[in-house]
Amino acid sequence: MSDTNTPNDSYDGDQSSLTSRLAANPRPALRWAAVAAVLLVLEFGAFIGGTLTVLHALVLGVTGLIAAMLGLTISKGIETSINEVQASILSQIDSVRSTAEGIPTLLSRETIPNQGHRLGPDGPWAETFMGLEPRLAWLLRVTLIVVYAFVVAYWLFRGWDIFRIYYRQADWTPTDDIINRLRSHRWGVFGVLIILLFLTMALFGPALGPTTVEANIQSPYGHYVEYYSNETGQVENVTVGNANFNSKSKGAGTNVGPMSYDSFDRFHPFGTLTNGRDLFTFMMGGARTTITVVGIAIGMSAGIAAALGMISAFYSGTVDLGVLTVADGITSVPQLLLLIMVSAVFAGHWITNVLNGGFLLAILFGLTGWPGLWRAVRGPALQVAQEEWVDAAESFGQRPALIMWKHMFPYVVGYLLVYASMSAGGIIIAMSALSFLGNGLGVTAPTPAWGRAIDLGQNYVSTPSWHISLIPGLMIVALVTGANALGDGLRDAIDPETESGSGEQTAAGGGA
Amino acid sequence: MNKLVYLGKRIALAIPVVLFGLTMAFLILYAGPLDPVYSILGRKASEADIQRLLVDLGYRYPNGQEVPLWDQYRMVMTDLFTLNFGQSWVVQRGRPIIDLIGARMSATIWLGWWSVVIALFVGIPVGLFAGLRANTFSDYFASAGGILWRAMPNFWLAVILSGLLSAGGALSFYRDWGADYGLATKVVGTPPEVNNLFNVIPLFDGIPVLEMLFLPIPELQNMAVAFKWILPGALVLGSASMGNEVRIARTAVLESINSKYVETARAKGVSARRIVFKHVGRNALIPLLPIIMGEFYLLIGGSVLVEAIFGINGLGSLYLRAIFQTDIPVIMTLTFIFTIILVVFNITQDLLYTIVDPRISLDDVEG
Numbered sequence: 001m002s003d004t005n006t007p008n009d010s011y012d013g014d015q016s017s018l019t020s021r022l023a024a025n026p027r028p029a030l031r032w033a034a035v036a037a038v039l040l041v042l043e044f045g046a047f048i049g050g051t052l053t054v055l056h057a058l059v060l061g062v063t064g065l066i067a068a069m070l071g072l073t074i075s076k077g078i079e080t081s082i083n084e085v086q087a088s089i090l091s092q093i094d095s096v097r098s099t100a101e102g103i104p105t106l107l108s109r110e111t112i113p114n115q116g117h118r119l120g121p122d123g124p125w126a127e128t129f130m131g132l133e134p135r136l137a138w139l140l141r142v143t144l145i146v147v148y149a150f151v152v153a154y155w156l157f158r159g160w161d162i163f164r165i166y167y168r169q170a171d172w173t174p175t176d177d178i179i180n181r182l183r184s185h186r187w188g189v190f191g192v193l194i195i196l197l198f199l200t201m202a203l204f205g206p207a208l209g210p211t212t213v214e215a216n217i218q219s220p221y222g223h224y225v226e227y228y229s230n231e232t233g234q235v236e237n238v239t240v241g242n243a244n245f246n247s248k249s250k251g252a253g254t255n256v257g258p259m260s261y262d263s264f265d266r267f268h269p270f271g272t273l274t275n276g277r278d279l280f281t282f283m284m285g286g287a288r289t290t291i292t293v294v295g296i297a298i299g300m301s302a303g304i305a306a307a308l309g310m311i312s313a314f315y316s317g318t319v320d321l322g323v324l325t326v327a328d329g330i331t332s333v334p335q336l337l338l339l340i341m342v343s344a345v346f347a348g349h350w351i352t353n354v355l356n357g358g359f360l361l362a363i364l365f366g367l368t369g370w371p372g373l374w375r376a377v378r379g380p381a382l383q384v385a386q387e388e389w390v391d392a393a394e395s396f397g398q399r400p401a402l403i404m405w406k407h408m409f410p411y412v413v414g415y416l417l418v419y420a421s422m423s424a425g426g427i428i429i430a431m432s433a434l435s436f437l438g439n440g441l442g443v444t445a446p447t448p449a450w451g452r453a454i455d456l457g458q459n460y461v462s463t464p465s466w467h468i469s470l471i472p473g474l475m476i477v478a479l480v481t482g483a484n485a486l487g488d489g490l491r492d493a494i495d496p497e498t499e500s501g502s503g504e505q506t507a508a509g510g511g512a
Numbered sequence: 513m514n515k516l517v518y519l520g521k522r523i524a525l526a527i528p529v530v531l532f533g534l535t536m537a538f539l540i541l542y543a544g545p546l547d548p549v550y551s552i553l554g555r556k557a558s559e560a561d562i563q564r565l566l567v568d569l570g571y572r573y574p575n576g577q578e579v580p581l582w583d584q585y586r587m588v589m590t591d592l593f594t595l596n597f598g599q600s601w602v603v604q605r606g607r608p609i610i611d612l613i614g615a616r617m618s619a620t621i622w623l624g625w626w627s628v629v630i631a632l633f634v635g636i637p638v639g640l641f642a643g644l645r646a647n648t649f650s651d652y653f654a655s656a657g658g659i660l661w662r663a664m665p666n667f668w669l670a671v672i673l674s675g676l677l678s679a680g681g682a683l684s685f686y687r688d689w690g691a692d693y694g695l696a697t698k699v700v701g702t703p704p705e706v707n708n709l710f711n712v713i714p715l716f717d718g719i720p721v722l723e724m725l726f727l728p729i730p731e732l733q734n735m736a737v738a739f740k741w742i743l744p745g746a747l748v749l750g751s752a753s754m755g756n757e758v759r760i761a762r763t764a765v766l767e768s769i770n771s772k773y774v775e776t777a778r779a780k781g782v783s784a785r786r787i788v789f790k791h792v793g794r795n796a797l798i799p800l801l802p803i804i805m806g807e808f809y810l811l812i813g814g815s816v817l818v819e820a821i822f823g824i825n826g827l828g829s830l831y832l833r834a835i836f837q838t839d840i841p842v843i844m845t846l847t848f849i850f851t852i853i854l855v856v857f858n859i860t861q862d863l864l865y866t867i868v869d870p871r872i873s874l875d876d877v878e879g
Contacts, residue, residue: 325525329532332851336813337831341537341843344835345544429665433817436667439836454668458821461675462682469675473668480663511752511814512665 021167028166032159039152043107043204048100050203054292056093059086061359064351107145108207114138115211117235117265118228127226134267135259138210145207149200178414181493188489191421194482201284202291209281210267211240216281217446220244227265238264244276251463258467271467274456279468283475285448290479293358293365294427300366302420305373306412310404312374313381314390327371335368336512339430340441347440356447361434365427376419377412384411414494422487425480432476433512450476515863522859530851534592537847538585541840551602551838569601592848602839603830609845613827619702620819620826622709623742623749624811630743631750631757631807636800639761643796644788646766654758662755666814670748670821674700677744686744694733695740702825703741705734745822749814753807760803764796771795798869805861812850 022029040047067082105111114137116128129137164176182188206212215223220241227243229236247262249255249272256262256272270279308327312320330338342364346352351360384390385408393403435442435451443449450472457468549557549565557565566572570587571579579587591598597609604612635658642654676683677699688696697703710728717723768774769792777787815828823829827846834842 325528325532328529329536332529332533332855333537333847334809334812334850334854336816337847337850338537340816340832340835341847342540342544345540345546349545425663432665433667437817437820437832451667454671458671458675461672462678462680462684466675469668469671473665473672476665476668477660477663480665481659484659484663511749511810511812512667512817 016169018167021169025166028162032155032162036155036159039148039155043105043148045100045103045105046108046204046207048103049097052093052097052100056090056097057292057355057359058296059089059093061351061354061363063089064354068351105207107141107148107204109141109212112137112141112144114141114267115225117226119235120228121230123228134210134261134265138267138269142208145204146197146200149204150196153196178493182489185489185492187485188493191482191485191487191489194478195486198287198291198479198482201287203288205284205288209278209284210269211278211281213281213285213448215240216244216278217285217448220277225264225266227263230263244272247272247276248274249276249460249465249468250274251460251465255464257464258471270471271465273453273468274460274465279453279471282448282453283450283472286450286453286472287475289356289358289443289447289449290428290431292355293362293431294424296359296362297365297369297427298420298424300362301369301373301423302416304366304370305377306409306416308370309374309377309381309412310385310408312378313385314400314404314408316382316385323374327374330368331371334511336430336433338368339364339434340437343434343441344439352440352444357442357444361431361442365431369423369427372423373416373419376415380415381408381412384408414490418487418491418494421483421490424483424487428476428480428483430512432472515866519859519863522862526855526859530855531589533851534589534844534848535585537844538588541843542584542588543581546838546840548601548838548840552605588844592844597845598841600834600839600842602837603833603842609842612830612842613845613849616826616830618706618709619824620815620828622703622706622738623745623818623824623826624808624815626739626742626746627749627811627814628753628804628807630746631754632804635750635754635757636761639758640765640788640793640796642758643762643765643769646762651762655762658755658758658762660755661758662752664751666748666751667817667821669751670745670818673744673748674821690740693736695737697737697741699741699744700823702823703738705731705738705741708734709738742824745818745824749811749818750807752810752814753803756803756806757800760799761796764799765792768792768795794868798865801861801864801868805857805864808857809854812854 063082063086067079067086070078070082109115112129114128114134116125116134116137118124119126125131125133128134129140132140182192201208209216221239223240224237225240225243226235226237228234243262243264243266247256247264247266247268249257256268256276258271259269260271261267262272262276266278268278268280270283273279273282308323312323343360346360349360354360355362387407390403390407393407394400398406431442432449432451432454435449436455438445438452438455442451445452453472454469457465457470457472460466461469548569549562553561553565563572563576567574570584573579590596597613599605600607600609600612638654639658642651642658645651673683675681677686678684687699690696708731711731713727713729714723715725715727774787774791777791782791812828815826816832817828818824819826819828820832830842831846833839834846
């Protein structure tokens with residue numbers, strides 16, 4: 001965090017730049033980079049595709065907001081010209097994305113296909129990976145992808161380790177202690193693993209599902225499946241939409257449960273939804289939406305909280321009181337009620353088209369979430385603002401913004417991390433609650449959202465179709481527990497002395 | 513600092529806070545893209561009707577001129593703070609909002625009361641128990657339970673529980689429990705008994721002013737039925753807080769049990785029971801206080817979802833209906849009431865702090 005070398009700070013001669021240290025002893029770095037390159041090449045298309053999707057949504061949302069604000073305040077002309085710029089940027093991103101997704105990747109559904117059909121009543125499978133049963137082909141692919149993701153994560157960590165051992169100037173920094181403490185914190189490591197698993201789902205979702213969101217959920221009537229029909233005794237062709245229609249899970253009689261095949265030779269790891277769509281694919285799509293929204297929201301509220309926390313600590317007095325009033329004002333309205341209110345007011349507004357409603361949710365969580373984080377940061381920021389080094393920097397004329405950034409932020413960022421990961425659970429829960437309520441709140445249909453799956457299965461909890469509500473809920477519980485565990489681990493790693501419950505309320509999602 | 517001075521200061525500071533929150537709600541509802549006229553009159557309204565309605569709702573003056581946002585703001589705020597809540601626009605058009613709220617209030621209070629009480633009476637003992645037996649199997653079991661219990665979304669728990677309780681579900685026997693004592697209940701919908709929990713006996717019939725005093729006699733049978741009916745919802749609503757209470761009570765016990773004063777008490781022969789209740793329990797209460805108070809915060813938000821799923825006709829479901837039907841005055845009034853309740857609880861919490869733990873000075877809890 002605060003410990004990387006900044007060459008311009010040098011006060012004596014023996015500081016060398018990172019490049020010269022790399023040149024002096026290139027072997028460990030080269031070895032690491034070689035493996036990293038292999039790992040990257042394996043899944044290059046997926047990485048670029050995922051990054052560009054997020055970038056696309058961000059550009060759309062941010063420029064859209066700027067255009068709308070300027071259009072309201074200055075003139076309509078500016079709005080249209082910004083919209084033109086926006087359209088051209090977006091089309092460029094789109095074209096890069098489509099070429100990136102065209103690059104063959106090793107762990108894709110094309111190399112290890114699981115969608116095939118039988119050739120006879122009990123006959124061999126065709127078109128699946130090496131003629132395996134779809135269940136096995138799918139399991140193989142999922143296992144490989146998860147292993148790959150964990151190897152990548154380990155390798156990134158290894159990169160930091162190599163940097164620390166071979167190339168860092170300092171023998172020891174406080175970050176080393178934090179990381180060592182986190183490594184031996186079993187509960188915290190559990191949290192890291194869970195979060196990694198969900199990040200994998202979000203990033204590799206399209207390759208993890210037995211089918212894709214596009215083919216199974218967005219435009220099922222534009223895609224076809226082949227299957228062996230027991231009635232006609234031969235392989236038939238049908239649209240995915242028709243197949244879905246006859247694979248619904250609606251209680252006894254019509255049900256496709258977890259780990260089973262429907263009558264169209266399709267395998268459903270989590271069973272199907274009430275409309276016959278594949279629940280696993282739906283959940284993977286939902287993971288991407290959830291992680292994106294939570295990421296943007298946390299980033300936004302942490303940014304606001306850090307800036308305001310340092311400003312209120314640095315200037316204190318009236319400024320502090322003003323921020324306090326605003327923060328209290330936002331939290332004085334129960335968060336969930338505020339969220340429901342704003343999402344209902346904006347239901348059907350153009351902003352719900354950005355990221356299928358996720359962008360509005362992210363902004364809402366960002367704007368309503370920062371007071372909690374600000375409270376957590378304000379105390380430590382007040383403490384550090386009274387330190388001598390801040391006084392010293394002030395007296396030799398450093399600009400306030402620079403003082404806050406260089407001398408206060410490094411001290412505060414740890415607390416920010418702890419409370420940010422603790423409030424993630426609340427955001428996940430509240431977000432799925434909004435999608436559960438439906439009626440234009442939350443993520444818009446048919447884009448997958450975990451809360452909507454729970455809503456769909458509401459009437460089938462005590463029927464053979466219990467999986468529809470149960471599995472999405474269990475996944476939410478797992479993710480929230482993981483985020484809480486990560487928060488606990490970080491807290492113990494960063495500041496082993498503190499043990500407080502201030503993060504407890506935020507983790508509950510305003511009662512959702 | 514004197515407690516009264518402190519209280520006055522806190523209230524003075526709370527005014528801008530409440531005002532900010534309500535202004536935010538006002539701007540969202542009145543300046544945002546809502547169309548109450550459409551939701552009242554529908555698509556096929558005549559121009560004259562629309563005009564009349566706009567005047568009625570306070571958006572236009574009778575001469576057809578638009579009321580500026582600032583004037584609308586002043587009107588809405590004065591009405592709220594003088595407790596003149598007006599009438600519902602859509603949910604039950606023309607009915608005074610105070611009536612609407614009064615009719616639904618008892619269900620929400622009944623639900624909320626039991627969710628707090630159950631959470632307290634389950635969560636704290638379990639947490640104390642786990643803390644006193646730290647690092648045993650039962651401790652791990654209780655702690656893990658607390659962690660999972662608070663990670664479960666209320667609405668999901670409600671869906672699963674109401675599904676299990678429904679006909680054909682694994683818990684459907686619950687409804688017929690105690691049928692011999694007249695306790696067979698439904699589990700979905702508002703218990704009708706909730707409005708007859710007390711037999712109100714006037715004390716001074718016919719004497720002016722004093723006739724407002726009355727003696728509430730609990731109607732035990734009605735209370736039992738209403739309790740059994742509302743129990744699943746209350747369990748769900750209290751779940752997150754219960755998990756928190758287990759965790760906090762456990763760590764609080766662990767902290768105080770290793771302290772010197774407990775050792776001293778043990779050395780001079782104080783009984784184990786007395787140590788747990790007097791020395792450990794009271795100190796463990798301090799960090800629990802914000803959690804207990806925070807429960808009210810979770811309760812207000814959570815009641816919206818729990819009431820919607822269990823079909824309880826309370827304030828939470830009223831809020832949801834008002835939102836979906838663009839009944840702006842009802843939304844504004846409920847927001848006002850909830851905000852005031854929250855702020856009052858916040859101030860109470862800080863005052864209670866100083867009573868439970870006299871070491872905390874009134875200056876510490878400010879801000």
